[in-house]
Amino acid sequence: MDTVDRKKLVTILVPAYNEHEVIPLLYDRLVTLMDEQTKYDFEVLFVNDGSKDDTLDLIKFLRKKDSRINYVNLSRNYGKEIAMCAGFDYLKGDCLVIIDADLQDPPELIPEMLKYWEEGYDDVYARRKSRKGESPLKKLTSWGFYRTLQSMTNIEIQKDTGDFRLLDRRCVEAIKSLRESQRYTKGLYSWIGYNKKEILYDRDPRAAGKTKWNYRRLLNLSIDRYNFIYYFSASLGSYCSDC
Secondary structure (H helix, E strand, C coil), X not given: CCHHHCCCEEEEEEEECCCCCCHHHXXXXXHHHHHHCCCCEEEEEEEECCCCCCHXXXXXXXXXXXXXXXXXXXXXXXXXXXXXXXXXXXXXXXXXXXCCCCCCCCHHHHHHHHHXXXXXXXXXXXXXXXXXXXXXXXXXXXXXXXXXXXXXXXXXXXXXXXXXXXXXXXXXXXXXXXXXXXXXXXXXXXXXXXXXXXXXXXXXXXXCCCCCCCHHHHHHHHHHHHHHHHHHHHHHHHHCXXX
């Protein structure tokens, strides 16, 4: 096929850790989406983050029945940040959509993201209007976290925004060049710049399975993010001291 006639390839990146209960539900909704969006070719790239259940076997099964499914299997549980980094290294798409496996972020928003991408936006990110299924304490701590984080840096931190977004290939390449071991990818999205577009949505409760985040893990993650912002901003200030 001539290059001019080639369909654009969209990679949907799904980090997964012990998600065997929800993956069939996610797959069914992604298949509906991919079959309807005939303008594009798709790959679904799962990153198995050292799951201890049947997640990997289920992904392999889906791969056998659907050639659009690909996967990366990590040797142990490294955490979502590293899992996404691995996905960035292996994706093939002209653009990337990152989505969690738990279906709190609806795949049905992806066509809207693609529409804005075609209009020239490089980073189409989904901002939560509401967070169903989360306790008032969780919502309050999340609100305070983002605002405290913003007070520590001049880099704009997108509030109430997770990893659910579309990134043009050039954004992916920019992020791949930043190989920090202590990563806060949502900070990197802001740092690299490019043409951004916000869309609003209501976040759904988890479709199946159990959350992998308890308050101890969330506290450790928050400390890592504070450290990242502090040292990243400090190194930026040092680099620009003669600007």
